[in-house]
Amino acid sequence: MPVTTYTEHFQTTVLAEGVETERDLVKAQALGATLGQGWFFGRPDPVPHGMPVQPGFARPSREPALTTPFLVAAAEQPTTQSDKPLLIEMSKFLEACALECDETTLVFSTFQENANFNARMLGRYRVLADRASLVAAYLQEGVEQKVGLADIPKLRIVTFAEDDDLAAEWSVIVLSSRYCAMLCAREVIDQPIPGRRFEFILTHDRGLVTRAAITLANRL
Template identity: 45%
Template sequence: MSVTRTKPLPATGSAELMAAIATGIRSVYQPIVRLADRRVVAYEALARGPAGSRLERPDLLFAAAREEGLETAVDWECWRAALRGGLQSTMGSDRALFVNVEPSSATSWVPEIGDPLLEDALDRFPLVVEVTERALPNHTTDLIPLAEDLRRRGARIALDDVGTDPRSLALMPFLRPDVIKLDLGLLHNSPSREIAEVVHAVNAEAERTGALILAEGIETEEHLRRALALGASYGQGWLFGRPEALPAHHEPTDAIFPLRHDATTVLPPESTPFEIVAAKRPLRRADKRLLVELSRSIERQTVAQSSSTVVMSTFQERRYFTAETAQRYSELAADAALVAAVGVGMDAEPAPGVRGLHIEADESLRGEWNVIVLGPHFGAAFVARDLGDDLPDRDRRFDFALTHDRDLVTEAARAMMRRLAA
């Protein structure tokens, strides 16, 4: 077993923070239980700074790290401390270990992921990497490659704090979490329409994908009853145990955390939205005059879907993303979880709040005109391919297809997200 440091420490930082990074970061572990019988099936590693110091509290530790530009270095040491503690315990394959990653560290994780601690941990016990829901809308294209790489290596993904940001509900199909962790506010606050919307979205995702639902912040028997009513089968909180050192000995158990064992990656192999939909839906043919109205009808359906919506469109070339289109998409972006526009020569932000992506002129996607809208309970896609007519713009003909099959729309949307996350 290797528990040695494999990455050099940063060269700058306050003496207090550097000392914490060098020797003082440690982990405590909170039990995760199966709610039906309260048997421990996993532990979540929670970071702590040097005992008795100002930085012992994790919020102060990470605040200092952000202020000094060392958040990634601190996150790495927290991650290593969590894995070292698990590897030095008697934990085995019958209990999972949950570890957290800060969104700001996501881009540095993928090239550094070969750390032997990770390989040792994956050989010993199921490893679940948590990303917070709060980070998903603003770090989607960083977190998805990280999740895909970790899943290929054998880890599983948990989406933490679900219920704090409604925009993330539409992004769950892209991260495809194995575990959905309900934020403690869903248990502690009075029932509301917002809570009901989260519960419906989470349970729909779990039903579609087999993800496990885990409730956080269970401190009382009433919280436990609420967690069960919201659909959780697993939970953690002071009712079951406070964060502390791992037990010196773990008795073997048959209450194994039932993580998915499929090898499905977060994103599908490279295909275009048109290729995906056309393989399962009949194609029709029309000129651009009709198709403009069909595509705008799909866009308008976004307005009725609240903020939990993703809109991704391709325009062939930047010149087709007109000033009128830019205005429409900027208005959509004000409320949606993600709005993206793709085309040859597309700017990084072609309209306020819109994420742009330039593609090369020889890419197959360049010949497509697509509008994809995806929400927690809704999906619609218009996909079209230019026939290459040498005609005035409005007379150009396209083969096209429409679908409201949410699974098919999700597949097409994930193909688009692959390009955004590349």
């Protein structure tokens, strides 16, 4: 994606115009936009007094071991907060991009909870495994009991313990000769906003995507 590549290289700001629907917002963020304009954000109205400000989230004082995609990315780029539905749409977007890549494509995905790797997801990754050079899915221990996993020879299933750092993360990494992208997210615990929230990073920086992918490749 030329827009995101240019943005990351030159540290520019991208403004998306005409954001009318949630789908428009997903596409804009996937392309690297951090500012947006459109009816999705509301019609013009007087600004109310005393608008609440969300508290910031401080980074830990000690740098953790960079053993997961999120930890690698968060050490180099700022995070953005989102709810789960938006992350789902962004994940689908990257998976669709992977289907359009060539046979050199590598796909690494972590699913946080085994319930997220449902029958529909299994079907999607069956297609990905058939087209890509390597597709690896990272799930919690016990997933071996899921029906259908053994029927996909090109899909690598890697398990991790419940107390592993990956148990709080959600990642989709696509790496090929002509395209690279990574969405990595970590659930925010003890946050003031109702519902499940995640801090995430979406990047097309090949060096960063490669370093993050290595943390998962080392687990194969």
